Amino acid sequence: MTQAQESSAHHPVEASFRDPSGYLFSLDGDLYRQVNLIYQDHYARLIDSGLYQTLVDRGLLIPHQEVDITPLDPASAWRVIKPERVDFISYPYEWSFSQLKDAALATLEIQKLALAHGMTLKDSSAYNIQFHRGVPVLIDTLSFEVYSEGEPWVAYRQFCQHFLAPLSLIALRDVRLAQLLRIYIDGIPLDLASQLLPGKTRLDMALQMHIHLHAASQKRFASSVLPKERQMSKNAMLGWIDSLESAVKKLRWSPAGTAWGEYYTETNYTPAGLEHKKALVGDFLRQIQPRRVWDLGANTGLFSRVASQIGAYTIAFDIDPGAVELNYQECRKNGETNLLPLLVDLTNPSPGIGWGNRERLAFGERTSADAILALALIHHLAIANNVPLGRLASYLRELGRWLIVEFIPKEDSQVQRLLASRQDIFPEYTQAHFEGIFAANYTIHRAEAIQDSLRTLYLMEVRH
């Protein structure tokens, strides 16, 4: 360790405090994980048993390197590891159904492999899974402990609350119930899930056992001390995991047939207009060469893919769980590695939740983008949600340096549709006013009319 390293500032990561096995910290902009002395044996088993390599080879665990730097707390530390960096930390309430389902199945696959190597997962938090290069990956290297036969699965409650309850509620009741995860940071309480699920789920063996009986058992044994004799054989444990896996695999949700479904069929572009818009977006992006692009109001990701295909790590945010689901399915089908669809309502983006409101960060606090795409978005925020243009500009400028934004005038049929059912209280919603307001925040580099439409596409850069 050099003197310079020792004098640098270590910053603990606020979400990393529950598990005494170790802690995350940042140092000079890099992320590290301190492994504590008390976790030494478990860590050694993870490596020596070959479990670490197996999981990394299968893309289920984030790879890391052991490094020689001063730990966050030298008194308790055994060693320090440097995990590969995930591009964007997202949370389960921002995932579509299939993203949550894939994360659940990855967790169970990891548990099966762990058991095959004499270890077990000691937690199964959905927050420990992140989408990295397009697939769900466990980011908490210290989630394993040596398996002692006879022990039930310590993380069973957490798995049901974080995964099975929201997945079954989406599949069998209503997709919007997934947002309960935003309120309950340790997953949906099982008695609540049990009440909300349709009665017919009591006839389903797996859901009866893992949700309904589970909730009843929690109530019945709430104040009981744990029975001390361990009676769960390894075979029973494997059966238990298999039963959870079947339950998860059986759950399905498809946006087709719901209120969602007709996406690009409902735009009012001519085929030539749409191609022209794609070409312009690609042209602007090539001009600025962003590494990270956020597409706000991305729908199913038509324009996000213009960005991801020229090599930018792109996040496609949309308010509609159906659009995010279709987008994610497309990503999986094509094996896309640098496009992440996420669910975000820009009029009420993810807040900071958990301890001190700092455990899970708010939407705008995690990282910023190099370029923001705001295509066919402004009229939704300005007219459907009454957000003044000035507030819009000052919000967007915080998210990234470059802005590719489309202005759709009142005469456009999509805006007319928004105004059809309400009084037009937006005398300032004009192209001239929009340009004036945005020019106060941004330098406007380009403004191009989109073919066969009344719309204009702008390339802007934040003005300091």
Add this chain to the structure above:
Amino acid sequence: MTISIITTLALFISTNGKTNAAYLDPGSGSFILQLLLAALVGGAFIIKTYWKKITGFFRKDSPREKGGDEE
């Protein structure tokens, strides 16, 4: 009704031995449910595993047993 099933099953459980050292509270009810139903689920799993082996043996041309890939 579910409570009475659990209470009946609870009669079959015995208690003595060591405690768990995990940092996460497993939840007494979640822990006990697994102990109560372990034999049942374990038995069903053995049957399922053998059934797969038997059907796999007769379906020689579908070697998809291994790996446990998704659906």
